[in-house]
Amino acid sequence: MEAGAPRPGVPVRGSESGRPVMAALDLLGRRWTMRILWELSQAPAGFRELQRRCERMSSSVLSTRIEELSGARLLALHDDGYHLTQLGQDLVEALNPLADWSRRWAEEMGPVTGEGRE
Amino acid sequence: MEAGAPRPGVPVRGSESGRPVMAALDLLGRRWTMRILWELSQAPAGFRELQRRCERMSSSVLSTRIEELSGARLLALHDDGYHLTQLGQDLVEALNPLADWSRRWAEEMGPVTGEGRE
DNA sequence: CCTTGCGCTTCGATTATCGAAGCATCATAG
DNA sequence: CTATGATGCTTCGATAATCGAAGCGCAAGG
Numbered sequence: 434m435e436a437g438a439p440r441p442g443v444p445v446r447g448s449e450s451g452r453p454v455m456a457a458l459d460l461l462g463r464r465w466t467m468r469i470l471w472e473l474s475q476a477p478a479g480f481r482e483l484q485r486r487c488e489r490m491s492s493s494v495l496s497t498r499i500e501e502l503s504g505a506r507l508l509a510l511h512d513d514g515y516h517l518t519q520l521g522q523d524l525v526e527a528l529n530p531l532a533d534w535s536r537r538w539a540e541e542m543g544p545v546t547g548e549g550r551e
Numbered sequence: 552m553e554a555g556a557p558r559p560g561v562p563v564r565g566s567e568s569g570r571p572v573m574a575a576l577d578l579l580g581r582r583w584t585m586r587i588l589w590e591l592s593q594a595p596a597g598f599r600e601l602q603r604r605c606e607r608m609s610s611s612v613l614s615t616r617i618e619e620l621s622g623a624r625l626l627a628l629h630d631d632g633y634h635l636t637q638l639g640q641d642l643v644e645a646l647n648p649l650a651d652w653s654r655r656w657a658e659e660m661g662p663v664t665g666e667g668r669e
Numbered sequence: 670c671c672t673t674g675c676g677c678t679t680c681g682a683t684t685a686t687c688g689a690a691g692c693a694t695c696a697t698a699g
Numbered sequence: 700c701t702a703t704g705a706t707g708c709t710t711c712g713a714t715a716a717t718c719g720a721a722g723c724g725c726a727a728g729g
Contacts, residue, residue, distance in 0.1 A: 462580050464716080481675065490719095492676095505656075510676090524652055527648040527652035531576075531646065532572040538559055583686095598706075599705085599706065599708095613708090614707085
């Protein structure tokens, strides 16, 4: 059985507080979740195509994540596949500063020291 | 053995691309990571105190996370305990829009149906 | 009928996380 | 010196999350 998607106002994995941001962090903190949102922000996709785009993530997990994200009203299934809701798009936008930060982080960490591959 | 902290420029759990933002998402996507950053942004804390603040998270995981986050230069240990680096503080700030979004999300999801604890 | 693609489920194997116990160290007290 | 209690951190068996290949039911095409 499913524990269900985290929702604001309800205690959540890793936090008893039920504060919205904690619920969000819990939802986003699950594997593949942010990647799915990112991919769908680029273009809608059906189940199998989404799986392909996410480097062949496990279908069982994709199924679970779709359930959670649908329940959280971040995405929905149309004729042309899954796509973000307005709420979902807003979330992706809220994540933009993180992308900016990560670039600065990359610089700070310097050109890959040590055992960089490639 | 440790796989090591994700670092920008190096392929990462859930992404072969090595794009900085994916490395960041991988790092943040691990359990307790964001919570640890959040707690340290409120005030520095030693190992055991940090564990207490995070609702008694597993010490083994805390140890692992500290290793990862230190390696990523987001926190460091001083005499007064662990505390965020500048980079770490910047990350927490980059996460602020997420907090804003989560409040709107909470509204959209409607007044907690069922047994909400407010 | 046969094949292809679809959304999605099942289930055994692998990995991540948990959590109680313990180790080594330091400080204070007796 | 011993004892006690705090620290940072590790160990390891148990549980939960994730993986991934196989398959189901359905619809469309040949």
